[in-house]
Amino acid sequence: MxxxxxxxxxxxxxxxxxxxxxxxxxxxxxxxxxxxxxxxxxxxxxxxxxxxxxxxxxGKEDLLIVLLEDVMERFFDIAEVSFLPKSKQEAMEIINKQAYAFLKMAEAERDMMQVFEQAIGVSSLVSDKWKTIREKFIGRISTDIAYSQQNGLARSELNHEIVARGWYFTNEMYLWEIVRNEHHGSVEEVATTITSVYVTGLYL
Structure with a gap:
């Protein structure tokens, strides 16, 4: 004892x-x-x-990676929200809420995200970690799209993995714009606009 x-x-x-x-x-x-x-x-x-x-x-890269994982875990909690829409409208509401929360989080974590962006640009260790995190998000989005396709809500002829990558990269691009303070329009307007374009193209 x-x-x-x-x-x-x-x-x-x-x-x-x-x-x-x-x-x-x-x-x-x-x-x-x-x-x-x-x-x-x-x-x-x-x-x-x-x-x-x-x-x-x-070393400092190891420390930064743990800090990066902690922050991105909070982003991933947004992606993990239950996604079982019964209609295109319901899907749009959930997706819009997720996109808004994701981009709002980028705004809230701006200072630390700026450090992550610097590190991704110069450290292959941090860059590889970011790619791993990115794939986790894409995998989750892909599952949600497949669910909508199987339930007759989304266009089944589209490859859900490619669509997932497109949607993730759209969000990531705006995430970095917000982090750099270069975004046009409010976070709410960005989220609503990109969601509308995405859902219109994918959903029936």
């Missing part, structure tokens, strides 16, 4: 160290940007030893 308690305390301390380091990394990335940020700055800010830090993360 004594050993178990020691193990539990170690595990807790380890989780605490990891959390401290991630919080420090987030602050340093936001302050310095991806390229200028160093793991030394993060370790100093977290107030932990170098050896301890490297037990948890191999």
């Amino acid at each position: 004594e050993n178990r308690n020691i193990e539990d305390k170690r595990h807790l301390r380890s989780l605490n160290t990891r959390k401290k380091l991630l919080e420090a990394a987030r602050e340093v990335f936001l302050q310095e940007g991806f390229q200028k940020a160093t793991i030394s700055q993060m370790i100093n800010k977290a107030g932990i030893g170098y050896g301890t830090a490297y037990v948890h993360f191999g």
Whole structure:
């Protein structure tokens, strides 16, 4: 039992160290940007030893990837919303709500997303991670389209995987425009417009 308690305390301390380091990394990335940020700055800010830090993360890219996964998990929660429409109108309402929530999240997370965009441009590790996340979204959209096709709501002659990629990339393009503050019109207007074009082309 004594050993178990020691193990539990170690595990807790380890989780605490990891959390401290991630919080420090987030602050340093936001302050310095991806390229200028160093793991030394993060370790100093977290107030932990170098050896301890490297037990948890191999470098700043590893830290950024965990932060990226955390943020994108919240985006994915939007994609995971139950999609069982009974009509074209109902499908449009759900899709519009999802597109709006997705783009609104980009606006809310703008500062951190700017750091992710820098990292995707210069780090193959982060870029590969982004591609993996992207495929997860496309897979989910593809399932929703297939459901609509099987239920006679959407055009069955269209390849649902290709359509899914098109819809995802439309959203991603606007996501980055919002992150860069280059979007035209409000987030609501963008979501409504792209949803209307997408649903009109796909649904019967």
